[in-house]
Amino acid sequence: MPDSSDLSRRERQIMDAVFALGEATVNQVVETIPSPPTTMAVRRMMHILEEKGHLRRRESGREVIYVPRQTKAKAGRLAFEQVLETFFGGSLEEALAAHLHSRKDQVSADERERLIALIEQAQQEGR
Secondary structure (H helix, E strand, O other), X not given: OOOHHHOOHHHHHHHHHHHHHOOEOHHHHHHHOOOOOOHHXXXXXXXXXXXXXXXXXXXXXXXXXXXXXXXXXXXXXXXXXXXHHHHHOOOHHHHHHHHHHHOOOOOOHHHXXXXXXXHHHHHHOOO
């Protein structure tokens, strides 16, 4: 699977848009990304992303629809691992503390219980 760290800022925006939409045409991406370049430029970048192995295309009539080659869940895990290493030195505790500190609302009792259950499950599985 291709490494998403090799993406430019604009390619990352395009991938984020396609992940958010699930699948997208060039025009949908242009409508979604901030300060988009021309439609032709986005079309070319999406073609490059296809060549790099990040997107695949399918045709629907006259439209080309692009779909991520990687599932949203897997891409999210890989992105989280990269953020964890880059900004928190691999420390899940520091990342969680930063997230909890920056939240506007409090952690609900249900969220707290689910987090505790996940931690306990990871301990039981030796992770």
